[in-house]
Each structure stands twice: as structure tokens, then as C-alpha cells.
Amino acid sequence: MKISKVLIAATFMAVSLIALPASAHTVLISSDPAANTTVDVLPSTISLTFAEELVSIGNSNSISVKDESDVELASGKPEVSGAVLSIKLAPSEVTGVIKVNYRAVAADGHVINGDYQFTLSPKAIAATDENAPTLFAQDSGSENKISIYLIISATLVVGGGLLLFFIWKRQSK
Secondary structure (H helix, E strand, C coil), rough: HHHHHHHHHHHHHHHHHHHHHHEEEEEEEEEEEECCCCECCCCCEEEEEEEECCCCCCCCEEEEEECCCCCCCCEEEEEEEEEEEEEEEECCCEEEEEEEEEEEEEECCEEEEEEEEECCCCCCCCCCCCCCCCCCCCCCCCHHHHHHHHHHHHHHHHHHHHHHEEEEHHHCC
């Protein structure tokens, strides 16, 4: 009887830890140009890098790049290469805030929607290094998902460990 309770608790822990990573979905880890940065020249391509590989089925992935006047700057179809989704931009003399909206499909079938913006300025700002990588600059609303999964994982591991400890302690009396 003692071994069956421990075996049931251990099985429950193993199943809950195995199932958790399967529920985690990919997130945007970087963009080029980076979110909330200022660039001097409109880039020829927008590139979005995700934590996991993407799939390309029909028109499942998309990137929209618009200026302040709501004029579309992207040309052609988005391209998927592993975990990178990119699209070419048409040459333009626009300045101001550029809005990027995206939709990507991860290999697990999860759809990732998000947006961010950067500023296109014709003048260089000497005090700021625009080319420096910006950590945690994504504004897609998905950056908190990793924290949630870590908290859930830690809670399951600690809770399961306590459960096993109390079962063992009770049986040893």
C-alpha cells in the first residue's frame, strides 16, 4: 500500500512535468529593426526571430508594415526560414513612427499575433547608439508568458516534492 501511494504521487509529478513544456508556445525573441528604436534609413527587410521554428502553410504567416498615414510599406510575401519570419520593404522617403503587425504560426500550430513600432528619422541622434541591440524591447504582449510558465513549473515541482515528503513522513510513522 505504501509503495502504491508513492508510485501514484511520482506518476502524477512525472505527467505534470512532461505535459507542461508541451503547453508552452513560442514567443518573439528579437526583431530587426528592434522595437522602440530610432533608425536613420528605412531598412530593406523587416525580420522577426521567434524562439521556435515556424511553419509556412498557405498565407498562414503575415507581416504588415505601415507608416503614420496608414500606407503599407511591405512588398511581396513574407518568407519563413526556420524561426525567422521576414518581408521586404519597398523604398520610401517616409519618416515618423512605423508600425509592424505580424501573425506567425509555430511548428506546434500555435498562432502568434503581435505588433511593435520603431521610428524612422532622417537625422542621426548623436547621443544614442541606434545600432545597439535592445534586450526585452518587444511589445507583443507575449513576454509575460514565459514567466507564467516558469511560475507554474516551479509551483508543480515544489508542490509535488512537498506531497512526496509528507507521504513518506506519514508512512514512516
